[in-house]
Amino acid sequence: MEKVYIAGIGQTAVGELWKRSLESLSNEAIQGALKEAGKPEVDALYAGNLLASAASSQANLGVKIATNSGLDGIETMTTEAGEASGAAALRLGYLAVRSGYVRTALVVGVEKYTDIVGSSVENVISQTMDYDFEAMQGLTPLGQAGLLMARYLDSYHPPREALGALPILAHANAINNPYAMYRRAISTDAYHKAGLVCDPLNLYDAAPYADGAAALLITSDEKLSQTAEKAPIEITASTSTIDALALHDRPDALAFSAVTISVQKALARAGVSWSEIDLFELWDAYSIFGILSVEACGLAAHGEGWRWLAEDDHSPKGRLPLVTMGGNKARGFPLGAAGVYQAVEAVQQLRGEAGANQVDGAKTAMIQAMGGPASNVITHIFSKL
Amino acid sequence: MEKVYIAGIGQTAVGELWKRSLESLSNEAIQGALKEAGKPEVDALYAGNLLASAASSQANLGVKIATNSGLDGIETMTTEAGEASGAAALRLGYLAVRSGYVRTALVVGVEKYTDIVGSSVENVISQTMDYDFEAMQGLTPLGQAGLLMARYLDSYHPPREALGALPILAHANAINNPYAMYRRAISTDAYHKAGLVCDPLNLYDAAPYADGAAALLITSDEKLSQTAEKAPIEITASTSTIDALALHDRPDALAFSAVTISVQKALARAGVSWSEIDLFELWDAYSIFGILSVEACGLAAHGEGWRWLAEDDHSPKGRLPLVTMGGNKARGFPLGAAGVYQAVEAVQQLRGEAGANQVDGAKTAMIQAMGGPASNVITHIFSKL
Amino acid sequence: MEIPRHWRLQKQRYGLVGEICPHCSAKIFPARDVCPECGGEAKEPFRFSGKGSIYSYTVMNNAPVGFERGLPYTIALVKLDEGPTVTAQLTDLGANKVEIGMPVQMVTRRIKEDGDERGMLIYGYKFRPVMG
Amino acid sequence: MEIPRHWRLQKQRYGLVGEICPHCSAKIFPARDVCPECGGEAKEPFRFSGKGSIYSYTVMNNAPVGFERGLPYTIALVKLDEGPTVTAQLTDLGANKVEIGMPVQMVTRRIKEDGDERGMLIYGYKFRPVMG
Numbered sequence A, B: 001m002e003k004v005y006i007a008g009i010g011q012t013a014v015g016e017l018w019k020r021s022l023e024s025l026s027n028e029a030i031q032g033a034l035k036e037a038g039k040p041e042v043d044a045l046y047a048g049n050l051l052a053s054a055a056s057s058q059a060n061l062g063v064k065i066a067t068n069s070g071l072d073g074i075e076t077m078t079t080e081a082g083e084a085s086g087a088a089a090l091r092l093g094y095l096a097v098r099s100g101y102v103r104t105a106l107v108v109g110v111e112k113y114t115d116i117v118g119s120s121v122e123n124v125i126s127q128t129m130d131y132d133f134e135a136m137q138g139l140t141p142l143g144q145a146g147l148l149m150a151r152y153l154d155s156y157h158p159p160r161e162a163l164g165a166l167p168i169l170a171h172a173n174a175i176n177n178p179y180a181m182y183r184r185a186i187s188t189d190a191y192h193k194a195g196l197v198c199d200p201l202n203l204y205d206a207a208p209y210a211d212g213a214a215a216l217l218i219t220s221d222e223k224l225s226q227t228a229e230k231a232p233i234e235i236t237a238s239t240s241t242i243d244a245l246a247l248h249d250r251p252d253a254l255a256f257s258a259v260t261i262s263v264q265k266a267l268a269r270a271g272v273s274w275s276e277i278d279l280f281e282l283w284d285a286y287s288i289f290g291i292l293s294v295e296a297c298g299l300a301a302h303g304e305g306w307r308w309l310a311e312d313d314h315s316p317k318g319r320l321p322l323v324t325m326g327g328n329k330a331r332g333f334p335l336g337a338a339g340v341y342q343a344v345e346a347v348q349q350l351r352g353e354a355g356a357n358q359v360d361g362a363k364t365a366m367i368q369a370m371g372g373p374a375s376n377v378i379t380h381i382f383s384k385l
Numbered sequence C, D: 001m002e003i004p005r006h007w008r009l010q011k012q013r014y015g016l017v018g019e020i021c022p023h024c025s026a027k028i029f030p031a032r033d034v035c036p037e038c039g040g041e042a043k044e045p046f047r048f049s050g051k052g053s054i055y056s057y058t059v060m061n062n063a064p065v066g067f068e069r070g071l072p073y074t075i076a077l078v079k080l081d082e083g084p085t086v087t088a089q090l091t092d093l094g095a096n097k098v099e100i101g102m103p104v105q106m107v108t109r110r111i112k113e114d115g116d117e118r119g120m121l122i123y124g125y126k127f128r129p130v131m132g
């Protein structure tokens, strides 16, 4: 089996990018990743995307992207795993390179939700749930998060404002990320006073949908990954685990059991323990997801995740830094592209390119994306060589 | 690198299956494949699908399918490559098993276009083209095929009725396929008199859209693939190559150059030549695609593909049998699922289970799926051990 | 237009019809092809009583197309007395304060307008507080 | 509703505006970020003359939503005099018999009605026979 290295990264600023197309965003990220790797020959382009079919009427997206970027005659396909689609593209790229069949691949996460407007947005986003038995009752992903949060509050009685720790951290970190959508801090007070969107979930509990593209150049060619400027990064684990789509189809909705399995497998594959993980880009699509994730990871007991997040230091200088470049909450949440943004940010940290948010001596990073409320959990571990 | 074997196959009858859901069709195919392989533990389910998002509002389809079939805690993702989505799932499964990370995977191709009705069907199918510059002009995939056929007739002046050879062969073969949608022969005369749908393309030049699901159980475990009843089948090549989505973005629309590259790579990987290919499940979504495909494969000179198809014997007893179980034209064309149907049919041939359509002594088979008019071409070669 | 699938799911939506596993007697909703408890084939229809209690709930202030008229609406995870949990809107709340654990009973109501010019109305289960 | 993308592509659709590559002078339509001829970055707008000839054509008897009113319509691959090929409807055909190789000229016409209740009309290029 080949080892798999990350030799280049690229990303666009995240936001509501009305003027840009799926392929134009992709190209900006691709050119960034190609340039870093010295413009090598590319065998494949794997596109992670959730909405192009429903929102932009464009299937076979990888072909559209490749043609626009002058990548003729290569291999492409699109991967979809809900909001974890970008992470799925990374996993496909990892498998393809590891298998020896593909030497060098571009992994592109791209999303363009502003090709549609109005309440249709809720409809296309609701595809990530069980359509027949969740969406057809008028539920949305925001509503799923509201249901989880209500149950959590009722079960464990944390102080309501303590649940704001993760969004507050995310906003503090995004200030130093030039690609982030919201580069401003929010206070505990502002969090507490924020309007309810799905009672008890408030405006700051939900990451803002956004457009954007991020790209990775991955390769089995170790030389390609190493230059004077940057350390080679190896992908040391890649795992993917599902739970039911619908919350009602799970024995315990608060368990996020796919997180538990995915993380245990990833740590075993990489041969590391939590104490060796220097930063964790967890999935903060909703603040309650972050809480349930750290509990499912075993970082905190069930019912204690809110406390672990609120009372420990998870800033870039803390014991286990989280959402170091702003996470989905403040970097912005480009849905199917977000998993590749997480990967780009982890590489920035491992290379020592994270600026004011640099985690000192970061050698090993875990990133984790979710489709739905941990319906599909994809975990990767990267290590600096 | 691990070798990759096919240890089980399953398929549903193809047709307009109004009463069935995506997950119910998938389950029927999955249970067939699992049963054949002795119900092994499954690590992953890769779902090839084109329309679930646009036609059924269901993303993260693999999770829905897995939960319905009781496959909890496994890995899933959906692959999309236009109408070649099923073939893309097979390629992903191949890469995953070959990489050693996944031992046993289900590859499921499923399509359910009858979840919508009326002219919306044309809209969702038109996503396989360049939306901004083809679909937005009122073109459909049927129209693309009409444009290619008109140019071909004008360039090479074959007798118009000679272009019916492939659909006539497909219908003759489907008579003996119990899973086929149209199990009746069509005559040259009927072909010649068929109504025009996109002048010069007639009703019999286009494969009928359909619902259906097919599944493969693939594994690196050679023992699993071998039973007293069936020979083990190895996947000896898997290649994927793109061309531009839009016909207008290609230097020569009649060249189907992605077919040429994909086939050359596949033959080289498998270490075989055309003389060793015992049957070829080519892509007959439209009769003109079949003609351009055999030309791009090098089986006939440019402008001579119609003659090669019309004048040589390509029945199961002929020199190079094609569409042996009815192809997309007569088995029915379940879009993103069709690539997995091709694989199932090739396995039936290699195992000697093809009944009245058995190709004597078949040892090596090539299957080829296309997204769009060879915008995305995925070729596999299977060999009996 | 989604007429075929609404028609396909009509029994499940109108009558809260799921399945009972012929192998292990697990009661299943929504219906599945394979029993989540024992892995056996599940095909025997079972009509649920419609009695249950609230596992969790939230209030929707934005809605997808087809649900806007009911805004704001309360949606809940309802744990049915027979075992399974179901996602559904709460209705007929009146002055009742919704609480986790509160007993509820299934009723049939309009749940959605299909989004095309024909404006098809789709009916199905909602849950209301159990009176007295 | 697809207003943002129609607005984004308005120049390309109304004026047949593509690009000319600053590196190799290739003329490109539709616009791309990377020149298909030389691989350089392509960003210089170029307005095509709209003159060309028919590479192929077909007659559509079924149409997607938004195109039904024009049925049946003829759609063509038009090879522009400057090099690129474009997909477009033919219009103003009158008694002209369409033939491959026939010279045509771009005109601006209504191409689609956007499928929501507002019925937005989208305009863009079509091609008509060159007179005389």
Ligand SMILES: [Zn+2]
Binding pocket: C021, C022, C023, C024, C025, C026, C035, C036, C037, C038, C039, C040
């Ligand atoms: Zn059971």
Ligand SMILES: [Zn+2]
Binding pocket: D021, D022, D023, D024, D025, D026, D035, D036, D037, D038, D039, D040
């Ligand atoms: Zn150039």
